[in-house]
Amino acid sequence: MSRNPVAASLSMLNRFSGSPLVHRLGLYKPAQLIARTAAREGIKAGVALQRQFKATQKLMRPERLDKVAKPSDLFDLNISEEQQMIRDMAQRFGREVLRPAAIKADHDRITPEGFEGQLAELGLAPFAVPEKLGGTATESSVVTGVLVAEDLSYGDLGLALAGLAPIGVANALVRWGSADQQAKYLPAFTGATPPKSSIAIAEPRPLFDPNELRTRATLDGDGFLLKGEKSLVPLCESADFLLVAASLIGKGPRMFIVEKGTAGVKITKEPALGARAAGLGRVALDDVRLPGHAILGEGVDACDFTELVDLSRIALCALSVGTAQAVLDYVITYCNERKAFGEPISNRQAVAFMIANIGIEVESMRLLTWRAASRADHGLPFHREAYLARVICAEKGMEIGTNGVQLLGGHGYIQDHPVERWYRDLMSASVMEGGLLL
Amino acid sequence: MQLEIPKKLSAVIEQAHMVATEVFRPISRKYDLAEHTYPVELDMLASLMDGMKEGDGLGGVGAGKLKREKAATRGSSVRNGTNMSTVLGLTELCWGDVGLALTIPRQGLGNSAIAAVANEEQLKRFKGAWAAMAITEPGAGSDSANIRMTAVRDGDHYILNGEKIFITAGERANVVVVWASLDLNVGRAAIKSFVVEKGTPGMNFVRLDHKLGIRASDTATILFNDCRVPKENLLGSPDIDVQQGFGGVMQTFDDTRPVVAAMALGVGRASLERTRELLKERGILGGYERTLFGSTAAEAELYRMEADLEAARLLTLKAAWMADNGIPNSKEASMAKAKAGRVANHVTLRCLQLCASVGATETELLEKWARDSKILDIFEGTQQIQLLIIARRLLNKSSAELR
Ligand SMILES: Cc1cc2nc3c(=O)[nH]c(=O)nc-3n(C[C@H](O)[C@H](O)[C@H](O)COP(=O)(O)OP(=O)(O)OC[C@H]3O[C@@H](n4cnc5c(N)ncnc54)[C@H](O)[C@@H]3O)c2cc1C
Numbered sequence: 001m002s003r004n005p006v007a008a009s010l011s012m013l014n015r016f017s018g019s020p021l022v023h024r025l026g027l028y029k030p031a032q033l034i035a036r037t038a039a040r041e042g043i044k045a046g047v048a049l050q051r052q053f054k055a056t057q058k059l060m061r062p063e064r065l066d067k068v069a070k071p072s073d074l075f076d077l078n079i080s081e082e083q084q085m086i087r088d089m090a091q092r093f094g095r096e097v098l099r100p101a102a103i104k105a106d107h108d109r110i111t112p113e114g115f116e117g118q119l120a121e122l123g124l125a126p127f128a129v130p131e132k133l134g135g136t137a138t139e140s141s142v143v144t145g146v147l148v149a150e151d152l153s154y155g156d157l158g159l160a161l162a163g164l165a166p167i168g169v170a171n172a173l174v175r176w177g178s179a180d181q182q183a184k185y186l187p188a189f190t191g192a193t194p195p196k197s198s199i200a201i202a203e204p205r206p207l208f209d210p211n212e213l214r215t216r217a218t219l220d221g222d223g224f225l226l227k228g229e230k231s232l233v234p235l236c237e238s239a240d241f242l243l244v245a246a247s248l249i250g251k252g253p254r255m256f257i258v259e260k261g262t263a264g265v266k267i268t269k270e271p272a273l274g275a276r277a278a279g280l281g282r283v284a285l286d287d288v289r290l291p292g293h294a295i296l297g298e299g300v301d302a303c304d305f306t307e308l309v310d311l312s313r314i315a316l317c318a319l320s321v322g323t324a325q326a327v328l329d330y331v332i333t334y335c336n337e338r339k340a341f342g343e344p345i346s347n348r349q350a351v352a353f354m355i356a357n358i359g360i361e362v363e364s365m366r367l368l369t370w371r372a373a374s375r376a377d378h379g380l381p382f383h384r385e386a387y388l389a390r391v392i393c394a395e396k397g398m399e400i401g402t403n404g405v406q407l408l409g410g411h412g413y414i415q416d417h418p419v420e421r422w423y424r425d426l427m428s429a430s431v432m433e434g435g436l437l438l
Numbered sequence: 439m440q441l442e443i444p445k446k447l448s449a450v451i452e453q454a455h456m457v458a459t460e461v462f463r464p465i466s467r468k469y470d471l472a473e474h475t476y477p478v479e480l481d482m483l484a485s486l487m488d489g490m491k492e493g494d495g496l497g498g499v500g501a502g503k504l505k506r507e508k509a510a511t512r513g514s515s516v517r518n519g520t521n522m523s524t525v526l527g528l529t530e531l532c533w534g535d536v537g538l539a540l541t542i543p544r545q546g547l548g549n550s551a552i553a554a555v556a557n558e559e560q561l562k563r564f565k566g567a568w569a570a571m572a573i574t575e576p577g578a579g580s581d582s583a584n585i586r587m588t589a590v591r592d593g594d595h596y597i598l599n600g601e602k603i604f605i606t607a608g609e610r611a612n613v614v615v616v617w618a619s620l621d622l623n624v625g626r627a628a629i630k631s632f633v634v635e636k637g638t639p640g641m642n643f644v645r646l647d648h649k650l651g652i653r654a655s656d657t658a659t660i661l662f663n664d665c666r667v668p669k670e671n672l673l674g675s676p677d678i679d680v681q682q683g684f685g686g687v688m689q690t691f692d693d694t695r696p697v698v699a700a701m702a703l704g705v706g707r708a709s710l711e712r713t714r715e716l717l718k719e720r721g722i723l724g725g726y727e728r729t730l731f732g733s734t735a736a737e738a739e740l741y742r743m744e745a746d747l748e749a750a751r752l753l754t755l756k757a758a759w760m761a762d763n764g765i766p767n768s769k770e771a772s773m774a775k776a777k778a779g780r781v782a783n784h785v786t787l788r789c790l791q792l793c794a795s796v797g798a799t800e801t802e803l804l805e806k807w808a809r810d811s812k813i814l815d816i817f818e819g820t821q822q823i824q825l826l827i828i829a830r831r832l833l834n835k836s837s838a839e840l841r
Contacts (some may be wrong), residue, residue: 002576006448062535071440072444072516073442073444073445073446074440074516074517074519075440075441075442075444075522075755076439076441076759077439077756077759078516207729208729209728209729209732210729211727224827230819237494328832332833336834344839346829346833346835346840347840349822349825349829349841352826352830352833352840353825353826353829354831355829355833356776356825356826356828356829356832357825359773359828359829359832360776360777360828361749363753363756363770364750364752364753364771364777365749367441367749367753368745368748368749368752370439370441371441373442374440374442375441378440378442382440385748387726388726388741388745388748391730391745392745392749395742395745
């Protein structure tokens with residue numbers, strides 16, 4: 001599969017701009033713009049496409065993204081033109097590709113045929129990867145990630161999770177990965193079929209807390225021995241590699257790169273309430289031996305686990321916001337059309353006020369999530385903000401999910417309408433930890 | 439996107455906070471107990487604020503200085519103006535004391551009505567006035583379009599007749615902006631506002647109310663009996679324009695709702711901060727370490743309240759930011775008011791409960807804050823009225839369809 005990197009880049013751009021999907025969705029204009037940046041930045045770096053994860057270039061030091069320089073210190077809810085452009089694409093993709101595919105994907109518990117290809121055409125992964133490694137990223141983009149996650153999740157939370165989980169892994173590698181880890185894994189994310197991977201933090205245990213992991217890593221010669229179990233892991237069965245959280249004895253929680261086929265790793269389906277399109281699974285780690293360089297980052301203290309959990313919570317919040325917005329828009333239309341007692345049910349305050357409250361709380365969820373994300377981009381501490389966003393999104397997400405079904409009455413309980421799926425998806429998002437990060 | 443408070447507004451916040459700690463807090467209980475006694479300590483503060491210009495710290499805080507910006511042309515730079523500084527300043531003042539903040543001389547709600555609709559001549563004439571706002575009547579509160587007070591033109595005057603209740607600063611202010619109808623048969627388009635100066639014959643104070651909270655702020659009933667007001671005291675156009683109608687007078691509320699939301703944020707934060715201090719003595723630290731359900735019940739309660747207050751704060755900043763940048767914000771202003779009003783009330787009540795008898799006794803201000811906060815979910819449009827406004831916007835319904 002090895003190819004001249006320039007040829008590979010050209011073919012990527014060609015696929016992108018010539019894609020029927022891109023045209024059908026009217027994404028040609030934005031696609032062109034993105035192609036231009038990709039052409040400018042991508043070609044010179046080249047793209048390597050091989051799934052056996054071998055570094056094709058040697059990095060002297062890891063590539064990190066810059067913090068976003070504040071244009072001014074004014075309070076400003078506006079997003080940049082580039083963000084708007086990406087948003088337009090993500091919104092169309094969410095509405096026109098993900099939403100129609102959602103029912104079947106939920107039922108099949110897997111992404112539809114051709115999903116990865118469509119997603120690659122959307123070209124989100126290169127945005128996460130630094131220029132030097134074949135991507136287009138130059139600065140931290142948690143806010144952009146939040147906007148995209150919202151818009152994709154507006155289409156479908158499970159599919160959005162499936163699509164964004166690998167990008168989350170790329171983000172983690174960019175943020176904390178060693179030079180060797182970056183050179184080995186990152187270039188593949190800019191290719192036509194980015195690796196499947198996700199972040200495994202949650203464990204099957206009531207009152208689970210990421211700071212009290214049961215999964216243990218012990219030093220074993222020059223490597224590690226992992227033992228434990230991970231739950232609700234997106235893309236689990238199909239993953240080429242996973243980032244697994246384990247508590248390193250004497251150190252605390254750390255992330256480990258676990259490649260497909262490593263001895264002692266057992267992966268099973270884990271049928272769950274919601275986010276089913278993401279192919280959730282359980283990972284059993286039975287004395288899994290990993291080499292010393294499998295720990296994320298240069299050395300054992302490189303990865304800031306608290307920050308990783310926070311960025312992951314921000315991502316999960318963004319997914320909840322998108323789905324909650326979908327509930328709001330759906331019940332507005334439905335309740336304006338549905339008649340009972342001789343008039344639209346939305347003429348009644350008991351109905352209208354529930355909708356007003358959904359409107360208020362979706363905006364609450366969104367603003368807390370945005371603030372945490374924008375602090376992360378600007379290099380400000382964001383632990384408190386991510387924590388509070390999580391609290392709101394879990395509480396209000398649950399409430400909005402259940403009220404969404406309530407507002408459709410019996411019809412809401414039937415799978416002809418998406419509100420029962422959103423009910424399940426919002427609940428699942430509220431209990432997840434990990435899965436993806438921004 | 440940048441959701442932090444800009445440095446240029448930190449002077450407002452610091453000064454307002456200083457007033458709250460140095461002026462308000464020390465006399466907070468005193469005027470809660472001495473209801474209807476004028477807080478003379480505020481005279482100094484008011485002159486200080488009068489002397490300040492917009493942008494000079496507290497100078498931008500008064501409700502009288504709110505103004506709605508014209509829509510920004512695309513590409514022009516973003517503004518953080520008077521709406522935002524007012525919101526930030528009032529949050530701090532009300533962290534000190536809501537009642538006292540409501541009775542700062544010359545910073546009344548009537549002042550913002552005058553600022554919003556008065557012409558040049560009126561602005562000059564009423565400069566330096568302390569203006570109360572009188573809309574509510576015994577028979578019309580939420581339904582403010584249904585007021586019965588009349589104004590009949592008689593030569594160069596209007597003759598006002600009717601009863602106004604619940605007028606904040608109604609006794610202390612030197613002018614009252616009064617809503618009255620030019621023609622009861624026409625409905626809301628006939629409602630006009632008039633500036634009535636204290637001492638005008640026919641304007642009679644009836645009583646001051648005894649209240650649950652905000653006792654430092656007087657709440658008056660005024661009877662108007664053939665009260666003659668110069669025709670130049672009518673604010674806005676004297677014509678009854680059925681097309682334009684109510685919009686103009688209601689517009690003021692889009693600007694003042696985030697201000698009331700800001701007041702709620704202040705008292706809510708005061709309760710939460712004090713409760714946190716008190717709970718620290720019981721070993722409740724709240725460092726955002728454990729998950730919500732791994733925390734103690736008291737800690738989880740603190741987290742939930744903090745998250746809700748933070749949501750209310752951001753909704754309020756958003757509404758103010760929209761006003762500063764000329765973006766229509768009726769829905770967002772109501773969202774801010776609805777969320778902040780109910781959250782602040784909930785927070786103050788729950789904090790009282792968390793502190794048990796310490797929360798309920800007068801040794802602390804928690805019980806007072808729990809009383810003060812309730813009004814913020816009532817005046818300037820109750821919780822339900824805000825939900826109506828939001829729902830009508832979201833559902834695209836008229837007030838006839840969704841009542
Ligand atoms: C301390 C204080 C200070 C005040 N200051 C001023 C002031 O300075 N100037 C001024 O003009 N007024 C002032 N007010 C009046 C205040 O704005 C009104 O009390 C408020 O708007 C509610 O009106 P109301 O009391 O007549 O209640 P009502 O309108 O009678 O409402 C009673 C209840 O019914 C609900 N309700 C009413 N209509 C609807 C509906 N369509 N749908 C659903 N629910 C509905 C309300 O939410 C409320 O819960 C003040 C009041 C107080 C207590």
